[in-house]
Amino acid sequence: MRWEELDREHCSLARTLSVVGDRWTLLVLRECFLRIRRFEEFEQRLGIARHVLADRLKKLTEAGVLEKIPYQERPRREEYRLTEKGLALYPALLALLDWGDKYMSGKEGPPLLRRHKACGHVAHAVTVCSECGEPLDARAMTAEPGPGAPAGFVVPQRPSKSAVDK
Amino acid sequence: MRWEELDREHCSLARTLSVVGDRWTLLVLRECFLRIRRFEEFEQRLGIARHVLADRLKKLTEAGVLEKIPYQERPRREEYRLTEKGLALYPALLALLDWGDKYMSGKEGPPLLRRHKACGHVAHAVTVCSECGEPLDARAMTAEPGPGAPAGFVVPQRPSKSAVDK
DNA sequence: CAGAATGGGTTCCGAAAGGGAACTTGTCAA
DNA sequence: TTGACAAGTTCCCTTTCGGAACCCATTCTG
Numbered sequence: 001m002r003w004e005e006l007d008r009e010h011c012s013l014a015r016t017l018s019v020v021g022d023r024w025t026l027l028v029l030r031e032c033f034l035r036i037r038r039f040e041e042f043e044q045r046l047g048i049a050r051h052v053l054a055d056r057l058k059k060l061t062e063a064g065v066l067e068k069i070p071y072q073e074r075p076r077r078e079e080y081r082l083t084e085k086g087l088a089l090y091p092a093l094l095a096l097l098d099w100g101d102k103y104m105s106g107k108e109g110p111p112l113l114r115r116h117k118a119c120g121h122v123a124h125a126v127t128v129c130s131e132c133g134e135p136l137d138a139r140a141m142t143a144e145p146g147p148g149a150p151a152g153f154v155v156p157q158r159p160s161k162s163a164v165d166k
Numbered sequence: 167m168r169w170e171e172l173d174r175e176h177c178s179l180a181r182t183l184s185v186v187g188d189r190w191t192l193l194v195l196r197e198c199f200l201r202i203r204r205f206e207e208f209e210q211r212l213g214i215a216r217h218v219l220a221d222r223l224k225k226l227t228e229a230g231v232l233e234k235i236p237y238q239e240r241p242r243r244e245e246y247r248l249t250e251k252g253l254a255l256y257p258a259l260l261a262l263l264d265w266g267d268k269y270m271s272g273k274e275g276p277p278l279l280r281r282h283k284a285c286g287h288v289a290h291a292v293t294v295c296s297e298c299g300e301p302l303d304a305r306a307m308t309a310e311p312g313p314g315a316p317a318g319f320v321v322p323q324r325p326s327k328s329a330v331d332k
Numbered sequence: 333c334a335g336a337a338t339g340g341g342t343t344c345c346g347a348a349a350g351g352g353a354a355c356t357t358g359t360c361a362a
Numbered sequence: 363t364t365g366a367c368a369a370g371t372t373c374c375c376t377t378t379c380g381g382a383a384c385c386c387a388t389t390c391t392g
Contacts (some may be wrong), residue, residue: 012270012276012278014266015266017192018270021189023172023187024350026183026187040367049352051370051372074360075357076359087304088265088269091261092262095257095260096179098178098257099254099257100181104173104184108313109314111312111316112177112309114310115307116307123297123302128291128292129292132285134284136256136282138253139253140283145279146276147274147275148277149278155278216382217343240389
């Protein structure tokens with residue numbers, strides 16, 4: 001499978017990755033959520049090659065995750081801002097961040113904390129069920145075909161042979 | 167910045183991406199959560215080049231996300247299973263999946279649904295504050311330095327000049 | 333017993349993507 | 363007139379990837 005084919009996969013994760021499934025793209029988005037908006041700022045903070053940055057910003061803009069907004073005319077200059085679609089990636093970024101805080105931080109602890117404005121506490125994200133509100137983990141969920149499933153789609157139900165799940 | 171330097175970054179997202187920030191890695195993990203465990207199964211389902219698959223499985227194993235478990239001797243064969251550390255990535259995968267369901271599905275709707283065993287409903291993930299339980303979005307959070315912050319670390323507070331946030 | 337099959341890789345090649353640095357363009361300020 | 367800025371673009375060289383072939387220990391099939 002080539003990379004350009006990913007967005008035609010019948011899988012929401014694959015389609016998501018066709019937009020953000022790249023080393024640099026998620027770091028660019030991290031900066032966006034920290035209110036970084038301009039080309040040179042991205043470049044300096046990330047140490048990314050300029051043409052790679054230009055490419056990623058272009059793709060994110062085309063995907064509707066960022067939009068270019070002029071902040072001055074003559075010479076025209078534009079900055080990149082998250083759209084609603086882009087802001088909606090926050091839970092995903094936060095989930096990755098929290099995993100890193102938990103499993104990849106040195107003994108000093110996480111380098112950056114997030115405070116919830118509404119309640120005032122330093123907080124991390126908890127993923128809960130949209131229906132019952134209980135926290136979710138992998139073992140609590142089963143998968144089944146949805147309306148967009150291709151014909152003949154099979155959800156693997158059990159390990160190949162040795163029946164019992166650890 | 168080269169890729170091997172990423173895990174030394176003072177940023178939990180960067181460190182997370184040093185493990186899973188790769189096109190194929192997250193798709194391999196998707197398969198793991200669908201209970202796919204064997205080399206040939208990954209290869210067939212993903213259409214990934216074999217040496218790339220071998221490399222990703224090796225890296226995920228070294229990172230402690232997967233572990234190799236023998237399922238037969240003579241000839242010895244091993245399969246890859248998620249560890250607790252790997253299972254803990256589920257909320258991140260789910261968040262990316264939900265974003266894809268919402269923004270990248272065709273008009274047919276998402277191809278795969280997830281049902282919460284505990285409550286029986288088809289559900290998606292909601293990200294809530296660990297302290298007050300309210301749903302979180304990007305605008306509800308502020309960042310501040312944590313215990314692992316490098317000296318002189320500055321959290322960008324406001325857009326560079328044109329003060330007002332849209 | 334020979335030969336094919338199985339599972340999990342490794343090797344090789346040409347193509348694509350990335351790192352790094354230099355060059356371009358439009359505009360204003362000194 | 364020269365310099366500085368911001369935002370790219372171009373070039374060259376190295377690394378990684380896609381695709382196919384090959385390898386190896388063991389077991390099955392004829």
